[in-house]
Amino acid sequence: MSNMNLSEQEQIRRASVDELRKLGIDPYPAAEYKTNVFAQDILDNYNPDKNNFQEVCLAGRIMTRRIMGNASFAELMDSSGRIQVYFRRDDICPGEDKTMYNTVFKHLLDIGDIIGVKGHVFKTQMGEITVHVEEFTILSKSIRPLPIVKEKDGVLYDAVTDPEMRYRQRYVDLIVNPQVRDVFRKRTQIIHSMRELFDSHGYLEVETPILQPIPGGAAARPFITHHNTLDMPLYLRVANELYLKRLIVGGFEGVYEFAKDFRNEGMDRTHNPEFTVLEIYIAYKDYNWMMTFTEEIIKKAALDLHGKTEVLFGDKLINLNPPFKRISMTDAIKENTGIDISGMDEIALQDVCDKLGVPITPTMGKGKLIDELFGEKCEHNYIQPTFIIDYPTETSPLTKKHRSKPGVTERFELMINGKEIANAYSELNDPIDQMERFQDQLRLSEKGDDEAMFIDLDFIRALEYGMPPTSGMGIGIDRLAMLLTNQPSIQDVLLFPQMKPEKKSTSDPEEKFTEKGIPVEWIEPLKKLGFTTVSKLKEVEKAGKLANDLNGFNKKNKLGLPGLSPQAVEEWLKQ
Numbered sequence: 001m002s003n004m005n006l007s008e009q010e011q012i013r014r015a016s017v018d019e020l021r022k023l024g025i026d027p028y029p030a031a032e033y034k035t036n037v038f039a040q041d042i043l044d045n046y047n048p049d050k051n052n053f054q055e056v057c058l059a060g061r062i063m064t065r066r067i068m069g070n071a072s073f074a075e076l077m078d079s080s081g082r083i084q085v086y087f088r089r090d091d092i093c094p095g096e097d098k099t100m101y102n103t104v105f106k107h108l109l110d111i112g113d114i115i116g117v118k119g120h121v122f123k124t125q126m127g128e129i130t131v132h133v134e135e136f137t138i139l140s141k142s143i144r145p146l147p148i149v150k151e152k153d154g155v156l157y158d159a160v161t162d163p164e165m166r167y168r169q170r171y172v173d174l175i176v177n178p179q180v181r182d183v184f185r186k187r188t189q190i191i192h193s194m195r196e197l198f199d200s201h202g203y204l205e206v207e208t209p210i211l212q213p214i215p216g217g218a219a220a221r222p223f224i225t226h227h228n229t230l231d232m233p234l235y236l237r238v239a240n241e242l243y244l245k246r247l248i249v250g251g252f253e254g255v256y257e258f259a260k261d262f263r264n265e266g267m268d269r270t271h272n273p274e275f276t277v278l279e280i281y282i283a284y285k286d287y288n289w290m291m292t293f294t295e296e297i298i299k300k301a302a303l304d305l306h307g308k309t310e311v312l313f314g315d316k317l318i319n320l321n322p323p324f325k326r327i328s329m330t331d332a333i334k335e336n337t338g339i340d341i342s343g344m345d346e347i348a349l350q351d352v353c354d355k356l357g358v359p360i361t362p363t364m365g366k367g368k369l370i371d372e373l374f375g376e377k378c379e380h381n382y383i384q385p386t387f388i389i390d391y392p393t394e395t396s397p398l399t400k401k402h403r404s405k406p407g408v409t410e411r412f413e414l415m416i417n418g419k420e421i422a423n424a425y426s427e428l429n430d431p432i433d434q435m436e437r438f439q440d441q442l443r444l445s446e447k448g449d450d451e452a453m454f455i456d457l458d459f460i461r462a463l464e465y466g467m468p469p470t471s472g473m474g475i476g477i478d479r480l481a482m483l484l485t486n487q488p489s490i491q492d493v494l495l496f497p498q499m500k501p502e503k504k505s506t507s508d509p510e511e512k513f514t515e516k517g518i519p520v521e522w523i524e525p526l527k528k529l530g531f532t533t534v535s536k537l538k539e540v541e542k543a544g545k546l547a548n549d550l551n552g553f554n555k556k557n558k559l560g561l562p563g564l565s566p567q568a569v570e571e572w573l574k575q
Helices: 008-022 039-045 099-108 163-168 170-176 178-200 241-249 287-306 329-337 346-356 366-377 431-447 457-464 477-485 510-514 520-528 534-539 543-556 566-574
Strands: 056-068 071-078 081-088 114-123 129-140 150-152 155-157 224-227 232-236 254-262 274-283 310-313 316-319 325-328 386-389 411-416 419-426 470-476
Touching: 008 099, 039 056, 039 071, 039 081, 039 129, 056 081, 056 129, 099 129, 163 170, 170 178, 178 254, 178 274, 178 287, 178 477, 241 254, 241 274, 241 457, 241 470, 274 287, 274 477, 287 386, 287 411, 287 419, 287 470, 287 477, 310 477, 325 329, 329 366, 329 386, 346 366, 419 477, 431 457, 470 477, 510 520, 520 543, 543 566
Parallel strands: 081 129, 325 386
Antiparallel strands: 056 071, 056 114, 071 081, 114 129, 150 155, 224 232, 254 274, 274 470, 310 316, 386 411, 411 419, 419 470
C-alpha cells in the first residue's frame, strides 16, 4: 500500500515497526508468552496486607497512556478487563542503556499495541491497584489506530456506536466496547444452561447434516448449492428436524442439537439468513409435556444468567416464572380482533383479512390466512410469555392432528415480547398421514407457495419402520439471547451478522483528471484529500484554499513536488 493512501497515524506506526526491527526487536514474535494471572484476578483478590501478587506476568492491549518523563502510567486490557500499569525508567532499564524506556516505550509504542508485562502489584496513593512493571515485551504492534473512547467516572464518551462499523468490524467493537464482550459471554452461558439441563435428563447431543439433498423440517426458502463430484443439487438446511426424528426411530429416547440453519428470506431486527436453533426430540412425550419442559428451560436460563426470573427488555419488565399463559390461536384472534373465525372457510377468512386490512395473496390457503391474521393482529400483543396453541393443520404438516379438536394440530409457539421464541409439536408419526400432508404441501407449491415443504420419501420410509409417540421443540437461540441480554437487534447477539457488501468509494481514472489539465503528480494528492472524482472538484469554493491544502500535503508527506499556485488550481477548476 502506498504511503500516500495511509493516514498520518498509520504512516507513523509503520515507521515504528521499522525502527523496532532496527533495534533488534521483533514486533510480532512467535514464542509463547507464559502469563500467570488475569487483570480481574488481581483486582478481585489483591490484598496489600498480605503483599500478594508479587510476581505477576500478564499480557494485554494498551488502551491508555500517560507519559510523565521518567515514569508513566498505562492501562492494559486483557480478556478479563483492564488494569493500570506503572512504568519507571530505571526499573525497566536498570543499566546505562535506557533505550527500552526512552525510545521503545515512549516513542515506538502506541495505544492498541499488545504487550506482556512482568512485575509486582501495589496500590497507588490514589488507591488504585496497579502493576509495577519491571520488564515488558512487545507481542504485537498495531499499525491501525483504534477509535478513541474516553471514560470518566464510569461514563463513556465518544463510544463507537455506528452499527455499520460495529457489525462489520466486530473485532474493533469488541476491543473498544467491553460491554459487547459481556453480551457474547452471556449468550454462551445461555447455551451452557440448556445443555446442562438436557444432559441431566440423559438426552444425547448429536450432529446432523447441514448439506441436505432435500430441505425439510420447515416451511422456508432454502439456499441452493451444487456438489460437483456427485453432480447433484444440495441445500443448506432450513431445519434439522427430520434427521433428529430419524434418530428417534433408531432407538434414542432423547436427542438434541444446537444447529446452524439457513433460510433465503428477508432480514430485519429479528431475522438473519444464518441463525442458531436448539431442536430437541423426546420419545413418549406430547406437546403438553413439552410446554412444561419449555417453561423449565427458560426459567433455568434466566436464573443461571441473572439469578432471577424477571428480566428487563427495553422498558418492559418480563416475568419468566412459570406457569405461562396458554391460549389457542383461534381464541387469540378473537381476543385481539373481536372476531370468532371458528368454522370459517377460505372465502370467509379472505373477507375477514380484507376487513381488517391484513395483506394476503391468492396463493394463501385457509391455514396461511389464519396464520397471517394472527401475525398481523395478535402476535405483537403477547409481551409476557404466552403459549399460542392448536395451529391449523395446513400450516403444520409435521404435526399430529389434535386428539379432540377438528381442523387443528397439537402445536404451540411460545411468544415473548411479541416474538416467537419456541415452536413445538406432538410429532406426526403416522406415515400414511404424513405422506398425505407432504402431498398437500406439493399442491401448495404448485399453487405458487415458495415456502411449501418438499416431499422427503426417505423420512416417510423411516416412519414406516415405526416412530414412538414423540414431542419435539425448537428454540431460536438468537432471539432468546436478545431477550435475556436486553439487545434490540439480532445483529447485537451475532458475532458476525450478515451484511450488505461494503461500499467502496468511486474513483475516476487518471485520464479524467489529465483532461482537466491536472498534472499526473497531483492526482494522488487530490484523491487523498477526498477529491476521488473530477465532479467533486465542483464543490471547491476557493482555489487558494485547495492550493494551500495540496502544498501542505506535499510538504507533510515529503513528496518533493514544486509549489502549487492558486492560479494554477483556478485553471483546473475552470475546465
